[in-house]
Amino acid sequence: MLPFARLTIIGTGLIGSSLARAVRAKMPGVTLTGHDLDPDVRARAQALQLFDDIADSAGAAVTDADLVILAVPPLAMSAVADSLAGDLPPDAVISDVGSVKTSVRDALMAALPGPQRIVPAHPVAGTENSGPEAGFAELFDGRWCILTPPDVADPVNVERLAEFWRRLGSEIEIMTAExxxxxxxxxxxxxxxxxxxxxxxxxxxxxxxxxxxxxxxxxxxxxxxxxxxxxxxxxxxxxxxxxxxxxxxxxxxxxxxxxxxxxxxxxxxxxxxxxxxxxxxxxxxxxxxxxxxxxxxxxxxxxxx
Amino acid sequence: MLPFARLTIIGTGLIGSSLARAVRAKMPGVTLTGHDLDPDVRARAQALQLFDDIADSAGAAVTDADLVILAVPPLAMSAVADSLAGDLPPDAVISDVGSVKTSVRDALMAALPGPQRIVPAHPVAGTENSGPEAGFAELFDGRWCILTPPDVADPVNVERLAEFWRRLGSEIEIMTAExxxxxxxxxxxxxxxxxxxxxxxxxxxxxxxxxxxxxxxxxxxxxxxxxxxxxxxxxxxxxxxxxxxxxxxxxxxxxxxxxxxxxxxxxxxxxxxxxxxxxxxxxxxxxxxxxxxxxxxxxxxxxxx
CATH class of the missing domain: 1.10.3660.10 (6-phosphogluconate dehydrogenase C-terminal like domain)
Structure with a gap:
């Protein structure tokens, strides 16, 4: 039983592309949709065949998702959330992989309907390289993934996201964004x-x-x-x-x-x-x-x- | 034709013990004598069989040497040089491996007779580990060794020492201590x-x-x-x-x-x-x-x- 069946990843750089590879390797039943704001990066992700489908807009990427993960730089979160807010299915869980959590939480809460489905997360893993070519499936193995659910988050969503990261090999810690x-x-x-x-x-x-x-x-x-x-x-x-x-x-x-x-x-x-x-x-x-x-x-x- | 036939290394920590191993591997004809001020470290170097002979004093270690290399911390150079000055053969070349060169040059010039044979050196290599057990023969492979001969150094001694380090796999650079x-x-x-x-x-x-x-x-x-x-x-x-x-x-x-x-x-x-x-x-x-x-x-x- 997969915690999520249809994952959309917005941002296909080092972390987003590693996530796609890790999901392919560890949860092959998941349907993977990707999007990157940069058309060049999008084309490179497409050439690497990291996703079942690459969408041309963030909105089009999320229409069918039950989990959306934003893998974009912290200050881009707000605009990306705005751009997909209208297309988000009512029950889809929203998360991210940002290295800062207070500002991301505030940006997502402000931009998106349904605060109970917002569960920010931070996999503490990475390398000094960037771009979709730099990713690899084992990046999260044995590393910590920190979840920072706001008080209003639905505990079921928190547990589903925790299980998702555990299946990728990560250990889970929960703490406040602050x-x-x-x-x-x-x-x-x-x-x-x-x-x-x-x-x-x-x-x-x-x-x-x-x-x-x-x-x-x-x-x-x-x-x-x-x-x-x-x-x-x-x-x-x-x-x-x-x-x-x-x-x-x-x-x-x-x-x-x-x-x-x-x-x-x-x-x-x-x-x-x-x-x-x-x-x-x-x-x-x-x-x-x-x-x-x-x-x-x-x-x-x-x-x- | 070996640049030196009888090498004495004072100090058998990471660098001194790596040097002994590297000489054994790359110049097996060289007779190796070692000494460490610390009796415990001396015993450990002995147990590792890194040297042909381990001497009980710095003076006894150098009586037969044609090259003496001091592999001790920078502020210990002066006392070690004092302790072996009386036993140094007149033609032996003296060098070191210290990470600081101006103070070491001054200490050796003050303590030892024959300034023409003093050729301080610094192999830019190391790991975070310490002690004779931490050394390995390949430490200097492909790394730089910087020689800082004082103006009065005999160019023949400088070239012999450069050749010694080249044989250990190092590349040579010559510059002033300052x-x-x-x-x-x-x-x-x-x-x-x-x-x-x-x-x-x-x-x-x-x-x-x-x-x-x-x-x-x-x-x-x-x-x-x-x-x-x-x-x-x-x-x-x-x-x-x-x-x-x-x-x-x-x-x-x-x-x-x-x-x-x-x-x-x-x-x-x-x-x-x-x-x-x-x-x-x-x-x-x-x-x-x-x-x-x-x-x-x-x-x-x-x-x-």
Whole structure:
């Protein structure tokens, strides 16, 4: 018994196309309809045969759906919801995959009839690549999917959506949109902002050529370039849509960085050593929790080739 | 014709033990002597049979060497050099593998007779793991080794050391110690300081539990935990030994971060998008230069399992 029989995915980039592939692989009975606002991306999704049908408009894509998932950047949610509101079947459940949940919830509640069927969700998974070619069916395997149902959401819809994600291999957590946005500001949004910053800083040092920065990137810099290669539009939207939590975390980060900077300036080796020892333990816990591999250096380089 | 016949390595951690393994694999004719200040580490290196002989003191380790490589944290270089100065054969070449070069050069020049044989070096390679068990022979394959010979160094010694590293699979670059320290402040020291900071910040947010930080680390945070798991003693020394360059880079980073912070606060999406698009190009160049794999997500997760 499938939780949903007719799924429409709006947005066929990395996440939307991975979702289509995962549903094909794990729930082959589901009818898949897709749409992307960008005609070029739509054509590429079509060529990849990811969907049973690619519709030319968001409205046409949802007329027959019992689950609609919006896989578009956070600030595009409102316009997409507006464009399909008139064509949405009365009982269809609406969800999304956005990295910010408070603003998305507010946008969907404002644009769509039937607040009981709105169940925003966030699969915490991704890579630095973009577009329908970058997706793969296993992206959500063993990752967390966070559901942030508003108080008015029908518990049956919440459970159906939870079951949908479980079948794709994800583990489910339920929390408020506000708490989600705080947690993700720490674990995802702040790290991305820092990575984007440092990659820019390194490119601008007059005494060090850009080719030197690239050549010696194995010393640590390259890890930041991966994150800083993520989709610019999506991340612009994330920072603007989760502004308050991001700015709050940034303030803490800056205080902590200033404290370490002061320790360096005053030759306070004990403070540095104490701080660096504590962070080691966090790494061990990430590996123990199955959220990363223990292979040194991420298994990169000749050893794993 | 081997560039050196009798190599002594002082310090048998990740780098020293990888060096021993690499020499065994690529230059099996070389006689290998090791020493570590820590009796426990010494015993572990002995048990791993990494060396032909493990000496009980740095002095005893170098009496017969034609190349001595110091693989100890930057601030330990001076004391180690003092401890072996009296036993060093007159023609032995002295080098090291430290991540900071100006302070190491000054320490070696002050402690050792014969400035013409001092050729500091820095293989830009490593993992987040420490100790003799963490080493492996391929660590230097395809990586850069930067030589920073002082003006008084004998060019013959510089070329012999370059050939030694080439035989281990490394590519050679020669630059001044001062320029090295500026380049590495950008590509390695600043990224490590930032990673250490953010991992600490994330652990201290009252509204987000530590287990939430770990659970949702796949959203970006986990990439920072890897770097922040690096050896605390070595990194304390790096920041103190390269203080001026690190503080200068930190100032630039803070300015850049403040600019992005301001763009977020004032909803300046264009500035964010422009910055995030530029950093994408840097990632492509790192991959083109062979300094990282293009596998999405570093090939982690079910796909590569």
């Amino acid at each position: 708490h989600h946005d705080m947690v993700l500001a720490v674990t995802s949004h702040l790290p991305h902002l820092i990575a984007y910053t440092i990659v820019g800083t390194a490119s601008d040092v007059e005494d060090v050529t850009r080719s030197e920065v690239i050549k010696y990137s194995a010393g640590g810099f390259r890890d930041f370039t991966r994150i800083a290669a993520s989709d610019p539009t999506m991340w612009r939207d994330v920072f603007l849509a989760n502004k308050d939590a991001v700015l709050a975390m940034l303030q803490r980060f800056t205080e902590d960085l200033t404290a370490l900077q002061r320790a360096i300036r005053w030759d306070d080796g004990d403070t540095l050593h104490r701080h660096f020892s504590a962070t080691r333990d966090t790494r061990r816990r990430v590996i123990d929790a199955g959220q990363d591999t223990a292979a040194p250096d991420f298994g990169r380089g000749p050893r794993s080739a | 320029h090295h320290d500026m380049v590495l402040a950008v590509t390695s020291h600043l990224p490590h300081l930032i990673a250490y900071t953010i991992v600490g910040t994330a652990s201290d947010v009252e509204d987000v539990t530590r287990s939430e930080v770990i659970k949702y680390s796949a959203g970006g945070f986990r990439d920072f935990t890897r770097i922040a798991a690096s050896d605390p003693t070595m990194w304390r020394d790096v920041f103190l030994a390269n203080k001026d360059a690190v503080l200068a880079m930190l100032q630039r980073f803070t300015e850049d971060l403040t600019a992005l912070q301001r763009a977020i606060r004032w909803d300046d999406g264009d500035t964010l998008h422009r910055h995030f698009s530029a950093t994408r190009d840097t990632r492509r160049r790192v991959i083109d230069a062979g300094q990282d794999t293009a596998a999405p997500d570093f090939g982690r997760g079910p796909r590569s399992a």
